[in-house]
Amino acid sequence: MADAALFEFLHTEMVAELWAHDSDPSPGGQKMSLSVLEGMGFRVGQALGERLPREMLAFREELDVLKFLCKDLWVAVFQKQMDSLRTNHQGTYVLQDNSFPLLVRMASGQQYLEEAPKFLAFTCGLLRGALSTLGIKSLVTASVAALPACKFQVVIQKS
Amino acid sequence: MSRPAHRRPEYHKINKDLFVLTYGALVAQLCKDYEKDEDVNKYLDTMGYGIGTRLIEDFLARSCVRRCHSYSEITDIIAQVAFKMYLGITPSVTCNNSSRNEFSLILDKNPLVEFVEELPAGRSSLCYCNLLCGIIRGALEMVHLAADVTFLQDRLKGDSVTEIGITFLKKLDERKYRRKK
Numbered sequence: 273m274a275d276a277a278l279f280e281f282l283h284t285e286m287v288a289e290l291w292a293h294d295s296d297p298s299p300g301g302q303k304m305s306l307s308v309l310e311g312m313g314f315r316v317g318q319a320l321g322e323r324l325p326r327e328m329l330a331f332r333e334e335l336d337v338l339k340f341l342c343k344d345l346w347v348a349v350f351q352k353q354m355d356s357l358r359t360n361h362q363g364t365y366v367l368q369d370n371s372f373p374l375l376v377r378m379a380s381g382q383q384y385l386e387e388a389p390k391f392l393a394f395t396c397g398l399l400r401g402a403l404s405t406l407g408i409k410s411l412v413t414a415s416v417a418a419l420p421a422c423k424f425q426v427v428i429q430k431s
Numbered sequence: 432m433s434r435p436a437h438r439r440p441e442y443h444k445i446n447k448d449l450f451v452l453t454y455g456a457l458v459a460q461l462c463k464d465y466e467k468d469e470d471v472n473k474y475l476d477t478m479g480y481g482i483g484t485r486l487i488e489d490f491l492a493r494s495c496v497r498r499c500h501s502y503s504e505i506t507d508i509i510a511q512v513a514f515k516m517y518l519g520i521t522p523s524v525t526c527n528n529s530s531r532n533e534f535s536l537i538l539d540k541n542p543l544v545e546f547v548e549e550l551p552a553g554r555s556s557l558c559y560c561n562l563l564c565g566i567i568r569g570a571l572e573m574v575h576l577a578a579d580v581t582f583l584q585d586r587l588k589g590d591s592v593t594e595i596g597i598t599f600l601k602k603l604d605e606r607k608y609r610r611k612k
Contacts, residue, residue: 348445
């Protein structure tokens with residue numbers, strides 16, 4: 273879908289800016305960094321969460337919220353569902369996407385593994401932001417063993 | 432990518448909103464990083480340029496446009512095919528000079544500013560949508576057309592319409608264009 277393409281292009285460009293400044297630090301202004309990307313993703317995730325239809329927001333329990341993220345939110349944002357969701361039933365969830373769209377354009381396998389975190393920071397924020405709108409405080413990190421598969425780890429923060 | 436069994440209309444909106452919201456977050460971040468409006472504008476234009484140089488391939492792959500013989504045809508395609516495809520709007524096109532190399536795209540609706548009521552305080556020279564100018568410029572350069580692309584009018588700045596001006600700089604050399612294909 274063309275709309276999705278625009279987001280992907282913008283995201284790639286934002287990450288490319290991060291790359292450029294890593295290798296050539298220049299003066300003037302705070303440049304993009306992983307935490308900045310994550311922060312932007314958070315704000316966008318919050319805003320997206322606010323746009324969800326009302327009936328989707330009546331969740332009975334925490335696991336339902338995570339299932340919602342894996343199915344409905346992921347489909348809305350990335351046109352596919354998350355491939356698996358695991359939990360220890362003690363507030364930690366691992367969401368696995370075997371073919372994460374923002375990584376798919378990069379080579380598959382071990383090449384560019386170092387760069388992968390840059391492509392995941394925004395989405396980690398997105399998940400954290402959506403969870404926040406749904407009333408859940410969390411810490412979200414991501415890991416990649418082999419592109420384009422990746423895992424998002426969500427740890428619920430009890431206040 | 433697997434296709435979902437159903438596509439709820441809410442999902443479509445969320446997908447459109449994703450780009451617009453991300454863009455808004457980007458502009459907000461740049462306003463934090465750069466004090467001067469000109470610097471933010473320049474940065475947006477540069478990022479847009481980078482996107483445009485890659486977007487053109489995506490566009491050509493999706494659209495099967497035929498070869499153009501005039502700047503006027505190219506501008507029409509930008510307005511009626513490209514804008515429609517990526518942003519869902521069709522700006523109207525006017526030609527501004529008799530040598531037929533200066534054009535304007537008049538945007539009646541602008542999805543990029545859907546969630547923006549007005550420019551932030553102290554940011555009156557911000558060209559909020561400057562990414563678009565860079566995208567057009569970068570895309571045109573990849574098909575060997577040099578152009579200046581700027582905002583001539585901006586509703587966010589109080590003008591009655593939003594107008595993007597495209598000035599083609601080099602004479603369109605048909606021979607050169609054909610060879611590059």
